[in-house]
Amino acid sequence: MKTVAVIGNPNVGKTVIFNSLTGMKQHVANWPGVTVEKKEGWLVGSEKRVRVVDLPGTYALTSQAVDEKISRDFLVNEKPDLVVNIVDASNLARNLNLTLQLIELEVPLLLVLNKMDMACTKCMVVNGRKLQEIMGVAVVETVAYRGHGMEIVRNEVKKLAESPAKPPKISYGDLERQIEAIRMSLGRGSRRWEAIHVLENGCLPDGKPVGKKTEKILKTWAKMPNGGQTEIKVIEARYQQIARFMGQIFSKNMEVVTPTDRLDRLTLNQWLAFPIFLMLMWVMFHFAYTLSFPFSSGIETGFEWLGGWVSGHVGLAWLKSLIVDGLIGGLGFLFTFVPPIAFLFFAIAWLEDSGYLPRAAFFMDRFMSKVGLHGRAFIPMLMGMGCNVPAIMATRSIDSEKDRLITILVNPLVSCSARLPVYVLLAGTFFPEHAGTVIFGLYALGVVLALAMAWLFRKTIFKGQPEPFILELPDYQWPRMKDVLLKTWQNVAEFLKKATTFLLAGVVIIWFLNTHPWGAGLEASYSAGLGHLLEPVFRPLGFGWEENVALIAGFMAKELVVGTFGTLYGTNGGLAGSMDKVTALAFMVFVLLYTPCLAVVGVIRKETGSWKWTAFSVGYSLLLAYGVGFIVKNLAGFLI
Secondary structure (H helix, E strand, O other), rough: EEEEEEEEEOOOOHHHHHHHOOOOOOEEEEEEEEOEEEEEEEEOOOOOOEEEEEOOOOOOOOOOOOHHHHHHHHHHHHHOOEEEEEEEEHHHHHHHHHHHHHHHHHOOOOEEEEOHHHHOOOOOOOOOHHHHHHHHEEEEEEEEEEEEEEHHHHHHHHHHHHOOOOOOOOOOOOHHHHHHHHHHHHHHOOOOHHHHHHHOOOOOOOOOOOOOHHHHHHHHHOOOOOOOOHHHHHHHHHHHHHHHHHHHHHEEOOOOOOHHHHHHHHHHOOOHHHHHHHHHHHEEEEHHHHHHHHHHHHHHHHHHHHHHHHHHHHHHHHHHHHHHHHHHHHHHHHOHHHHHHHHHHHOOOOHHHHHHHHHHHHHHHHHHHOOOOHHHHHHHHHOOOOOOHHHHHHHHOOOOOHHHHHHHHHHHOOOOOOOHHHHHHHHHHHHHHHHHHHHHHHHHHHHHHHHHHHHHHHOOOOOOOOOOOOOOOOOOOOOHHHHHHHHHHHHHHHHHHHOOHHHHHHHHHHHHHHHOOOOOOOHHHHHHHHHHHHHHHHHHHOOOOHHHHHHHHHHOOOHHHHHHHHHHHHHHHHOOOHHHHHHHHHHEEEHHHOOOOHHHHHHHHHHHHHHHHHHHHHHHHHHHHHHHHHHHHHHHOOOO
């Protein structure tokens, strides 16, 4: 079996090319020892003889950042038979920096010049054949999202994986003497790229300090008039080579105003950027709720029919109750909310692939920095609308420990897709004509409170200013439907997997608590006893014992709030008679803000490495939910 690694900077079309190579038949897991997503599949037409691994998008391989370390360790330790380096032809100078670092690693290389159409739009002429000649690596030109050149890429991958060849060494001129001296000082068996890493970072690739001999050499050079700042010298040496390449392969005929430039005049405008963002978010939630309604109704009708059929064919009372009231009433009720979740993931994937989301992060940084959040926090917060677990993992891209901790602590306040079924159920039941607006308002409230808490944390616990935010903006492009649908399916599949395992167990537990002691009735059940126990605490918010039980279940997984209502009330009609509009709104606000689910608590503990911060996150969110819920309960009545 041959192994092929795919690597490139963010926003170069790596996902499209990886999907094309594997035919979108991928296995998604996590890299060993870390929670960063790993994708791999088999090369189309290779009959499972060529494994293709998608490495995290990265700008370099030299730091200890998680994504860069994963890529470097895989290339060094796994020794893939071929590395496919995706390069944005319209941003060639920046992209070739990673290419040179791959050549330093002496890995067999195939260079894919993607987005050739973007280069043409900007009147850039890139000579791929000349680049192949001067760098000594195979080069293929593509427009991946249209499929242009992808057949050639697949053939080249198949051919080069069978007969790999390392690229020729690229000399860094006067720096070569220092590189060789460091390599010799590191000991027998040390490689050139390790010496370059030491020169650039002052430490070994695994982050450990260098030996005394190497340290002595570095200190001696630092005292010399022109010997210090080896990090800058390494970077300068790379870009001198890139400039030499660019002079031979690149030309720009004229300055042109591209469609991206025209759109950016609107989407990045000082006065229009934020209103446009709010409008798109409002449209996204209305899109998710309105278009999904017929599908949800169909699923609900199907489960109601199934429940009636089971009732007529199963005679054993406890078994009938388990299937009808537990599985169909709880888990089946939960499945009716798969359509709005799917449409929401579809909209987010569309905005991401279009190139808009990085721009949203860019203009939001101006505001977020004022409340104490790093610009990079925007992406984890937006990811939180899908699931807070990967969103908190994504904070690893934030270098500052203070900035990262603030982002982790406020991220659970951003409403995830697991809470969406609760909103859809209650907003659809109590505010049917304005359900989309209510749902949008809840998401907006979560973001506003997250920003407010970030400001408070920055002023009290984590004093100081967030670090500067640097972000490259990709060109706008029309998203490729296959890739958008694939991302949507992967997220929906994760929800379905969760529903058929963890949530299934939760629903059965809730059914047991609702029906036992057997024959005693719901009012005398274990659930009622537990709910009544909490009534004095939640009476100021207007919650009955049923809502209290749902909140307890929601601590395991927020979707179980809906599953609990399904087993308790069976239909929306029963729910509609259990509370008024104001209480329903207060309940939705409480679900938005209170203690995150067990999975989020677990990932907070893992990412912070501290039970103290984990307990703090759980405690403050619970107090915040109670306080805001109390305000809504007592003030919303004047508005509704």
